Amino acid sequence: MNTKPLLFCPRWLVPVVPHNTNYRDYAVLVERGKISAIGPREELIVRHPDAERIELNDHVLLPGFINAHTHAAMSLLRGIADDLPLETWLHDHIWPAEAKWVDEQFIEDGSELAIAEMLSGGTTCFSDMYFFPELTAKVAQEMGIRAVVGSIVLDFPTIGGDNADEYIAKGLTLHDELQAYSNVYTSFAPHSPYAVSDEPLLRVQTLADELQIPIHIHVHETEHEVNESLALHEQTPLDRLEDLGLLTPRLVTVHMTLLDDVQINKLAEFGVSVVHCPESNMKLASGICPVSKLLEADVNVALGTDGAASNNDLCMFGEMRSASLLAKVSSGDASALPAWQALEMATINGAKALNLDSEIGSIEVGKAADMIAVNLSSFATSPVYDPVSALVFSCSRDQVSDVWVNGNHLVKKGQLSSVNTPNLVATANKWAERISTIK
Secondary structure (H helix, E strand, O other): OOOOOOEEEEEEEEOOOOOOEEEEEEEEEEEEOEEEEEEEEEHHHOOOOOEEEEEEEEEEEEEOOOEEEEEEHHHHHHOOOOOOOOOHHHHHHHHHHHHHHHOOHHHHHHHHHHHHHHHHHOOEEEEEEEEHHHHHHHHHHHHHHHEEEEEEEEEOOEEOOOOHHHHHHHHHHHHHHHHHOOEEEEEEEEOOOOOHHHHHHHHHHHHHHHHHHOOOEEHHHHHHHHHHHHHOOOHHHHHHHHOOOOOOEEEEEEOOOOOOOHHHHHHHHHOOEEOOOOEHHHHHHOOOOOOOHHHHHOOOOOOOOOOOHOOOOOOHHHHHHHHHHHHHHHOOOOOOOHHHHHHHHHHHHHHOOOOOOOOOOOOOOEEOOOEEEEOOHHHHHOOOHHHHHHHHHHHHHEEEEEEOOOOOOEOOEEEOOOOOHHHHHHHHHHHHHHHHHOO
Protein backbone atom coordinates (compact mmCIF):
# COMPACT_ATOMS: atom_id res chain seq x y z
CA MET A 1 0.00 0.00 0.00
CA ASN A 2 1.15 3.51 -0.81
CA THR A 3 2.07 5.35 2.40
CA LYS A 4 2.66 8.77 0.85
CA PRO A 5 -0.46 10.96 0.49
CA LEU A 6 -1.75 11.11 -3.10
CA LEU A 7 -3.65 14.08 -4.49
CA PHE A 8 -5.74 13.22 -7.54
CA CYS A 9 -6.47 16.24 -9.73
CA PRO A 10 -8.90 15.31 -12.54
CA ARG A 11 -10.65 17.63 -14.96
CA TRP A 12 -13.98 16.17 -13.84
CA LEU A 13 -14.86 14.34 -10.65
CA VAL A 14 -17.93 12.10 -10.64
CA PRO A 15 -18.31 10.82 -7.06
CA VAL A 16 -21.66 9.01 -7.74
CA VAL A 17 -22.82 10.08 -4.27
CA PRO A 18 -24.59 12.56 -4.15
CA HIS A 19 -26.92 11.62 -7.01
CA ASN A 20 -26.27 13.00 -10.47
CA THR A 21 -23.37 15.23 -9.39
CA ASN A 22 -20.10 16.10 -11.08
CA TYR A 23 -17.45 18.67 -10.29
CA ARG A 24 -14.90 20.61 -12.33
CA ASP A 25 -11.44 21.27 -10.92
CA TYR A 26 -11.93 19.28 -7.75
CA ALA A 27 -9.32 17.05 -6.13
CA VAL A 28 -9.34 13.88 -4.03
CA LEU A 29 -6.80 13.19 -1.30
CA VAL A 30 -5.92 9.56 -0.60
CA GLU A 31 -3.96 8.48 2.46
CA ARG A 32 -3.03 4.85 3.17
CA GLY A 33 -5.53 3.59 0.64
CA LYS A 34 -8.47 5.60 1.98
CA ILE A 35 -10.14 8.77 0.70
CA SER A 36 -9.41 11.42 3.32
CA ALA A 37 -10.52 14.68 1.67
CA ILE A 38 -12.50 15.96 -1.32
CA GLY A 39 -12.66 19.59 -2.34
CA PRO A 40 -11.68 22.34 -4.75
CA ARG A 41 -8.33 21.57 -6.32
CA GLU A 42 -6.50 24.75 -5.30
CA GLU A 43 -7.67 24.49 -1.70
CA LEU A 44 -6.40 20.92 -1.33
CA ILE A 45 -3.09 21.75 -3.02
CA VAL A 46 -2.50 24.52 -0.46
CA ARG A 47 -3.58 22.33 2.47
CA HIS A 48 -1.50 19.32 1.40
CA PRO A 49 1.67 20.61 -0.28
CA ASP A 50 3.62 17.40 0.41
CA ALA A 51 1.13 15.09 -1.30
CA GLU A 52 2.19 13.45 -4.55
CA ARG A 53 0.08 15.13 -7.21
CA ILE A 54 -1.54 12.99 -9.91
CA GLU A 55 -2.58 15.26 -12.76
CA LEU A 56 -5.48 13.96 -14.86
CA ASN A 57 -6.05 16.95 -17.12
CA ASP A 58 -8.20 15.19 -19.74
CA HIS A 59 -9.84 12.71 -17.45
CA VAL A 60 -12.90 12.01 -15.39
CA LEU A 61 -12.23 10.36 -12.03
CA LEU A 62 -14.96 8.06 -10.72
CA PRO A 63 -15.39 5.01 -8.49
CA GLY A 64 -14.38 1.70 -10.01
CA PHE A 65 -17.11 -0.42 -11.55
CA ILE A 66 -18.63 -3.29 -9.58
CA ASN A 67 -19.49 -6.26 -11.79
CA ALA A 68 -22.16 -7.86 -9.63
CA HIS A 69 -22.50 -11.17 -11.51
CA THR A 70 -19.72 -13.11 -13.19
CA HIS A 71 -18.48 -16.60 -13.89
CA ALA A 72 -14.89 -15.44 -14.26
CA ALA A 73 -13.14 -18.62 -15.38
CA MET A 74 -15.68 -19.07 -18.17
CA SER A 75 -13.66 -16.49 -20.07
CA LEU A 76 -11.88 -19.55 -21.53
CA LEU A 77 -15.21 -20.58 -23.10
CA ARG A 78 -15.73 -17.21 -24.81
CA GLY A 79 -17.39 -17.79 -28.19
CA ILE A 80 -17.66 -21.57 -27.87
CA ALA A 81 -21.40 -21.73 -28.56
CA ASP A 82 -22.80 -18.49 -29.94
CA ASP A 83 -26.25 -17.71 -31.35
CA LEU A 84 -28.11 -20.42 -29.43
CA PRO A 85 -31.06 -20.29 -27.01
CA LEU A 86 -30.23 -20.68 -23.33
CA GLU A 87 -31.37 -24.29 -22.87
CA THR A 88 -29.46 -25.52 -25.95
CA TRP A 89 -26.43 -23.39 -25.13
CA LEU A 90 -26.30 -24.67 -21.55
CA HIS A 91 -27.29 -28.33 -21.85
CA ASP A 92 -25.73 -29.23 -25.18
CA HIS A 93 -22.55 -27.14 -25.11
CA ILE A 94 -21.54 -25.46 -21.85
CA TRP A 95 -22.21 -28.24 -19.36
CA PRO A 96 -20.52 -30.90 -21.51
CA ALA A 97 -17.50 -28.61 -22.04
CA GLU A 98 -17.28 -27.94 -18.30
CA ALA A 99 -17.52 -31.63 -17.47
CA LYS A 100 -14.59 -32.38 -19.77
CA TRP A 101 -12.29 -29.40 -19.28
CA VAL A 102 -12.86 -27.62 -15.98
CA ASP A 103 -10.13 -28.36 -13.45
CA GLU A 104 -7.90 -26.35 -11.13
CA GLN A 105 -5.67 -25.09 -13.93
CA PHE A 106 -8.68 -24.07 -16.03
CA ILE A 107 -10.00 -22.02 -13.10
CA GLU A 108 -6.68 -20.30 -12.42
CA ASP A 109 -6.00 -19.48 -16.07
CA GLY A 110 -9.58 -18.41 -16.78
CA SER A 111 -9.79 -16.27 -13.65
CA GLU A 112 -6.53 -14.51 -14.46
CA LEU A 113 -7.73 -13.78 -17.99
CA ALA A 114 -11.06 -12.45 -16.73
CA ILE A 115 -9.54 -10.29 -14.00
CA ALA A 116 -7.05 -8.78 -16.44
CA GLU A 117 -9.94 -7.91 -18.76
CA MET A 118 -12.02 -6.46 -15.96
CA LEU A 119 -9.25 -4.37 -14.44
CA SER A 120 -8.22 -2.95 -17.79
CA GLY A 121 -11.85 -1.94 -18.38
CA GLY A 122 -12.27 -0.19 -15.03
CA THR A 123 -13.83 -2.93 -12.90
CA THR A 124 -12.37 -2.91 -9.40
CA CYS A 125 -14.72 -5.43 -7.76
CA PHE A 126 -16.61 -8.47 -9.05
CA SER A 127 -19.00 -11.01 -7.58
CA ASP A 128 -18.34 -14.51 -8.86
CA MET A 129 -20.21 -17.80 -8.96
CA TYR A 130 -18.25 -20.80 -10.24
CA PHE A 131 -16.35 -23.97 -9.41
CA PHE A 132 -13.20 -23.92 -7.22
CA PRO A 133 -13.94 -20.46 -5.77
CA GLU A 134 -10.84 -20.75 -3.58
CA LEU A 135 -8.70 -20.56 -6.73
CA THR A 136 -10.53 -17.53 -8.11
CA ALA A 137 -10.09 -15.93 -4.68
CA LYS A 138 -6.37 -16.67 -4.74
CA VAL A 139 -5.91 -15.13 -8.19
CA ALA A 140 -8.01 -12.08 -7.24
CA GLN A 141 -5.94 -11.48 -4.11
CA GLU A 142 -2.68 -11.81 -6.04
CA MET A 143 -3.82 -9.45 -8.80
CA GLY A 144 -5.11 -6.85 -6.33
CA ILE A 145 -8.73 -6.67 -7.44
CA ARG A 146 -11.59 -6.77 -4.93
CA ALA A 147 -13.89 -9.79 -5.18
CA VAL A 148 -16.79 -11.64 -3.62
CA VAL A 149 -16.45 -15.33 -4.46
CA GLY A 150 -19.54 -17.49 -4.21
CA SER A 151 -19.55 -21.09 -3.03
CA ILE A 152 -21.68 -23.06 -5.48
CA VAL A 153 -24.54 -25.17 -4.09
CA LEU A 154 -26.30 -27.80 -6.22
CA ASP A 155 -28.34 -30.96 -5.60
CA PHE A 156 -26.35 -33.06 -8.07
CA PRO A 157 -22.68 -34.06 -8.38
CA THR A 158 -20.19 -32.02 -10.39
CA ILE A 159 -16.47 -31.49 -10.26
CA GLY A 160 -17.15 -29.14 -7.36
CA GLY A 161 -18.81 -31.70 -5.08
CA ASP A 162 -21.07 -34.72 -4.78
CA ASN A 163 -24.13 -33.24 -3.09
CA ALA A 164 -25.50 -30.15 -1.39
CA ASP A 165 -24.00 -31.05 1.99
CA GLU A 166 -20.51 -31.23 0.50
CA TYR A 167 -20.91 -27.95 -1.40
CA ILE A 168 -22.08 -26.18 1.77
CA ALA A 169 -19.25 -27.67 3.85
CA LYS A 170 -16.74 -26.42 1.30
CA GLY A 171 -18.33 -23.00 1.44
CA LEU A 172 -17.89 -22.84 5.22
CA THR A 173 -14.27 -23.89 4.90
CA LEU A 174 -13.69 -21.23 2.24
CA HIS A 175 -15.22 -18.55 4.44
CA ASP A 176 -12.82 -19.42 7.23
CA GLU A 177 -9.79 -19.55 4.94
CA LEU A 178 -10.49 -16.16 3.35
CA GLN A 179 -10.46 -14.31 6.65
CA ALA A 180 -6.75 -13.83 5.98
CA TYR A 181 -7.41 -12.12 2.63
CA SER A 182 -7.61 -8.34 2.51
CA ASN A 183 -9.71 -7.82 -0.63
CA VAL A 184 -11.73 -11.03 -1.06
CA TYR A 185 -15.03 -11.88 0.61
CA THR A 186 -17.40 -14.83 0.38
CA SER A 187 -21.03 -15.50 -0.45
CA PHE A 188 -23.18 -18.58 -0.83
CA ALA A 189 -24.11 -19.18 -4.46
CA PRO A 190 -26.91 -21.73 -4.86
CA HIS A 191 -27.16 -21.96 -8.62
CA SER A 192 -30.94 -21.51 -8.93
CA PRO A 193 -34.21 -22.62 -7.34
CA TYR A 194 -34.58 -25.34 -9.98
CA ALA A 195 -31.13 -26.79 -9.19
CA VAL A 196 -31.36 -26.70 -5.37
CA SER A 197 -34.04 -28.31 -3.23
CA ASP A 198 -35.73 -26.78 -0.20
CA GLU A 199 -33.58 -28.21 2.60
CA PRO A 200 -30.22 -26.94 1.25
CA LEU A 201 -31.76 -23.53 0.52
CA LEU A 202 -33.00 -23.30 4.10
CA ARG A 203 -29.56 -24.23 5.42
CA VAL A 204 -27.88 -21.67 3.18
CA GLN A 205 -30.21 -18.97 4.49
CA THR A 206 -29.43 -19.87 8.11
CA LEU A 207 -25.68 -19.90 7.53
CA ALA A 208 -25.71 -16.67 5.50
CA ASP A 209 -27.46 -14.94 8.40
CA GLU A 210 -24.95 -16.33 10.89
CA LEU A 211 -21.94 -15.32 8.78
CA GLN A 212 -23.54 -12.08 7.54
CA ILE A 213 -22.74 -12.79 3.88
CA PRO A 214 -24.84 -12.51 0.70
CA ILE A 215 -26.71 -15.26 -1.14
CA HIS A 216 -26.08 -15.02 -4.90
CA ILE A 217 -28.60 -16.92 -7.08
CA HIS A 218 -30.06 -17.03 -10.62
CA VAL A 219 -33.83 -16.44 -10.45
CA HIS A 220 -36.51 -15.93 -13.12
CA GLU A 221 -33.95 -16.06 -15.90
CA THR A 222 -36.42 -17.35 -18.52
CA GLU A 223 -40.12 -17.95 -19.03
CA HIS A 224 -39.33 -21.68 -19.26
CA GLU A 225 -37.87 -21.64 -15.72
CA VAL A 226 -40.97 -19.96 -14.31
CA ASN A 227 -43.39 -22.29 -16.12
CA GLU A 228 -41.45 -25.36 -15.02
CA SER A 229 -41.62 -24.21 -11.40
CA LEU A 230 -45.36 -23.64 -11.68
CA ALA A 231 -45.76 -27.17 -13.00
CA LEU A 232 -43.57 -28.80 -10.33
CA HIS A 233 -44.25 -26.65 -7.27
CA GLU A 234 -47.44 -24.79 -8.21
CA GLN A 235 -45.66 -21.52 -7.54
CA THR A 236 -43.06 -19.32 -9.19
CA PRO A 237 -39.39 -19.61 -8.16
CA LEU A 238 -39.59 -16.24 -6.41
CA ASP A 239 -42.73 -17.24 -4.48
CA ARG A 240 -40.98 -20.45 -3.45
CA LEU A 241 -38.00 -18.49 -2.14
CA GLU A 242 -40.40 -16.28 -0.20
CA ASP A 243 -42.05 -19.29 1.44
CA LEU A 244 -38.62 -20.58 2.43
CA GLY A 245 -37.73 -17.24 4.04
CA LEU A 246 -34.97 -16.34 1.60
CA LEU A 247 -36.34 -12.94 0.64
CA THR A 248 -34.08 -10.76 2.78
CA PRO A 249 -31.59 -7.93 2.16
CA ARG A 250 -28.89 -10.64 1.87
CA LEU A 251 -30.48 -12.09 -1.27
CA VAL A 252 -28.92 -11.07 -4.60
CA THR A 253 -31.14 -12.27 -7.45
CA VAL A 254 -29.68 -12.40 -10.94
CA HIS A 255 -31.53 -11.87 -14.25
CA MET A 256 -35.18 -11.51 -13.07
CA THR A 257 -36.61 -11.17 -16.56
CA LEU A 258 -40.18 -12.16 -15.71
CA LEU A 259 -41.76 -10.22 -12.85
CA ASP A 260 -45.22 -8.87 -12.16
CA ASP A 261 -46.07 -5.81 -10.09
CA VAL A 262 -46.83 -7.86 -6.97
CA GLN A 263 -43.44 -9.54 -7.12
CA ILE A 264 -41.67 -6.23 -7.69
CA ASN A 265 -43.33 -4.79 -4.61
CA LYS A 266 -42.26 -7.84 -2.60
CA LEU A 267 -38.65 -7.35 -3.65
CA ALA A 268 -38.87 -3.77 -2.43
CA GLU A 269 -40.59 -4.78 0.81
CA PHE A 270 -37.94 -7.39 1.70
CA GLY A 271 -34.95 -5.36 0.51
CA VAL A 272 -33.87 -7.92 -2.09
CA SER A 273 -31.30 -6.78 -4.68
CA VAL A 274 -31.54 -7.53 -8.40
CA VAL A 275 -28.58 -7.86 -10.77
CA HIS A 276 -29.43 -6.94 -14.34
CA CYS A 277 -27.33 -8.60 -17.06
CA PRO A 278 -28.70 -6.93 -20.21
CA GLU A 279 -26.21 -8.10 -22.82
CA SER A 280 -26.20 -11.75 -21.75
CA ASN A 281 -29.99 -11.75 -21.57
CA MET A 282 -30.27 -10.22 -25.02
CA LYS A 283 -27.71 -12.61 -26.54
CA LEU A 284 -29.50 -15.68 -25.17
CA ALA A 285 -32.95 -14.16 -25.82
CA SER A 286 -33.78 -14.85 -22.17
CA GLY A 287 -36.02 -11.84 -21.68
CA ILE A 288 -35.89 -8.28 -20.38
CA CYS A 289 -35.58 -7.32 -16.75
CA PRO A 290 -38.17 -4.61 -15.92
CA VAL A 291 -35.53 -2.24 -14.61
CA SER A 292 -37.61 0.93 -14.77
CA LYS A 293 -40.40 -0.59 -12.66
CA LEU A 294 -37.91 -2.00 -10.18
CA LEU A 295 -36.19 1.35 -9.72
CA GLU A 296 -39.53 3.15 -9.41
CA ALA A 297 -40.41 0.71 -6.61
CA ASP A 298 -37.09 1.53 -4.90
CA VAL A 299 -35.56 -1.92 -5.50
CA ASN A 300 -31.76 -1.88 -5.54
CA VAL A 301 -30.68 -2.84 -9.08
CA ALA A 302 -27.04 -3.53 -9.88
CA LEU A 303 -25.30 -4.49 -13.13
CA GLY A 304 -23.43 -7.62 -14.15
CA THR A 305 -21.93 -8.99 -17.31
CA ASP A 306 -22.58 -12.69 -16.61
CA GLY A 307 -19.82 -14.94 -17.94
CA ALA A 308 -17.85 -14.20 -21.09
CA ALA A 309 -19.29 -17.40 -22.60
CA SER A 310 -22.68 -15.71 -22.94
CA ASN A 311 -21.87 -12.04 -23.37
CA ASN A 312 -19.05 -12.25 -24.81
CA ASP A 313 -17.09 -9.66 -22.85
CA LEU A 314 -16.76 -8.36 -19.30
CA CYS A 315 -17.17 -4.68 -20.16
CA MET A 316 -19.25 -2.55 -17.82
CA PHE A 317 -19.37 0.35 -20.28
CA GLY A 318 -21.35 -1.88 -22.62
CA GLU A 319 -23.65 -3.01 -19.83
CA MET A 320 -24.43 0.57 -18.78
CA ARG A 321 -25.21 1.62 -22.33
CA SER A 322 -27.24 -1.51 -23.09
CA ALA A 323 -29.16 -1.24 -19.82
CA SER A 324 -30.14 2.36 -20.50
CA LEU A 325 -31.11 1.82 -24.13
CA LEU A 326 -33.00 -1.40 -23.39
CA ALA A 327 -34.94 0.31 -20.60
CA LYS A 328 -35.94 3.10 -22.96
CA VAL A 329 -37.15 0.90 -25.80
CA SER A 330 -38.85 -1.70 -23.58
CA SER A 331 -40.74 0.94 -21.58
CA GLY A 332 -41.46 3.25 -24.51
CA ASP A 333 -40.05 6.09 -22.42
CA ALA A 334 -36.94 7.91 -23.66
CA SER A 335 -36.37 9.34 -20.19
CA ALA A 336 -36.13 5.89 -18.58
CA LEU A 337 -32.82 4.96 -16.92
CA PRO A 338 -30.80 8.13 -17.61
CA ALA A 339 -27.02 7.98 -17.76
CA TRP A 340 -26.43 8.92 -14.12
CA GLN A 341 -28.74 6.13 -12.95
CA ALA A 342 -27.00 3.56 -15.16
CA LEU A 343 -23.71 4.65 -13.60
CA GLU A 344 -25.19 4.16 -10.13
CA MET A 345 -26.19 0.63 -11.09
CA ALA A 346 -22.57 -0.06 -12.12
CA THR A 347 -21.11 1.34 -8.89
CA ILE A 348 -22.93 2.14 -5.64
CA ASN A 349 -25.87 -0.20 -6.30
CA GLY A 350 -23.48 -3.10 -6.82
CA ALA A 351 -21.79 -2.20 -3.54
CA LYS A 352 -25.16 -2.18 -1.78
CA ALA A 353 -26.05 -5.60 -3.20
CA LEU A 354 -22.79 -7.04 -1.87
CA ASN A 355 -23.12 -5.26 1.49
CA LEU A 356 -19.94 -3.32 0.74
CA ASP A 357 -21.42 0.16 0.31
CA SER A 358 -19.72 1.40 3.47
CA GLU A 359 -16.37 0.60 1.81
CA ILE A 360 -16.72 1.09 -1.95
CA GLY A 361 -19.05 2.21 -4.75
CA SER A 362 -18.60 5.97 -4.49
CA ILE A 363 -15.92 8.56 -3.88
CA GLU A 364 -16.62 9.63 -0.32
CA VAL A 365 -14.38 10.44 2.62
CA GLY A 366 -13.58 7.31 4.59
CA LYS A 367 -14.10 4.87 1.74
CA ALA A 368 -11.44 2.79 0.04
CA ALA A 369 -9.68 4.46 -2.88
CA ASP A 370 -11.09 2.13 -5.53
CA MET A 371 -11.10 4.62 -8.41
CA ILE A 372 -10.62 4.80 -12.16
CA ALA A 373 -9.52 7.55 -14.52
CA VAL A 374 -11.10 7.69 -17.97
CA ASN A 375 -9.59 9.84 -20.69
CA LEU A 376 -12.34 11.81 -22.46
CA SER A 377 -10.04 13.63 -24.92
CA SER A 378 -10.73 11.06 -27.66
CA PHE A 379 -12.56 12.26 -30.76
CA ALA A 380 -15.22 9.65 -29.89
CA THR A 381 -16.09 11.50 -26.68
CA SER A 382 -15.59 15.09 -27.83
CA PRO A 383 -17.03 17.56 -27.10
CA VAL A 384 -17.94 16.85 -23.49
CA TYR A 385 -21.05 18.65 -22.28
CA ASP A 386 -21.75 16.15 -19.52
CA PRO A 387 -19.04 13.69 -18.41
CA VAL A 388 -21.59 11.13 -17.18
CA SER A 389 -23.36 11.15 -20.53
CA ALA A 390 -20.00 10.69 -22.24
CA LEU A 391 -19.15 7.74 -19.99
CA VAL A 392 -22.41 5.89 -20.57
CA PHE A 393 -23.32 6.70 -24.16
CA SER A 394 -20.02 7.43 -25.93
CA CYS A 395 -17.10 5.94 -24.04
CA SER A 396 -15.27 2.63 -24.55
CA ARG A 397 -13.24 0.62 -22.08
CA ASP A 398 -10.11 1.42 -24.09
CA GLN A 399 -10.33 4.95 -22.65
CA VAL A 400 -9.68 3.72 -19.10
CA SER A 401 -6.15 4.95 -18.47
CA ASP A 402 -5.61 4.20 -14.79
CA VAL A 403 -7.12 2.01 -12.08
CA TRP A 404 -6.53 2.04 -8.34
CA VAL A 405 -7.75 -0.43 -5.71
CA ASN A 406 -7.10 0.59 -2.11
CA GLY A 407 -4.93 3.32 -3.62
CA ASN A 408 -2.71 0.74 -5.33
CA HIS A 409 -2.02 1.59 -8.97
CA LEU A 410 -3.05 -1.57 -10.85
CA VAL A 411 -3.44 -0.06 -14.33
CA LYS A 412 -1.01 2.67 -15.42
CA LYS A 413 -1.59 4.53 -18.67
CA GLY A 414 -3.63 1.64 -20.00
CA GLN A 415 -1.15 -1.07 -19.01
CA LEU A 416 -1.72 -3.68 -16.31
CA SER A 417 1.02 -3.27 -13.73
CA SER A 418 1.68 -6.90 -12.84
CA VAL A 419 0.35 -8.96 -15.75
CA ASN A 420 2.32 -10.42 -18.64
CA THR A 421 -0.32 -9.80 -21.31
CA PRO A 422 1.35 -11.82 -24.13
CA ASN A 423 1.66 -14.85 -21.83
CA LEU A 424 -1.95 -14.48 -20.74
CA VAL A 425 -3.21 -14.40 -24.33
CA ALA A 426 -0.96 -17.30 -25.31
CA THR A 427 -2.34 -19.41 -22.46
CA ALA A 428 -5.91 -18.65 -23.49
CA ASN A 429 -5.15 -19.64 -27.07
CA LYS A 430 -3.64 -22.93 -25.90
CA TRP A 431 -6.87 -23.71 -24.10
CA ALA A 432 -8.82 -22.90 -27.26
CA GLU A 433 -6.66 -25.30 -29.25
CA ARG A 434 -7.34 -28.09 -26.76
CA ILE A 435 -11.05 -27.45 -26.36
CA SER A 436 -11.74 -27.04 -30.10
CA THR A 437 -10.27 -30.45 -30.90
CA ILE A 438 -13.32 -32.19 -29.47
CA LYS A 439 -16.86 -31.07 -30.12
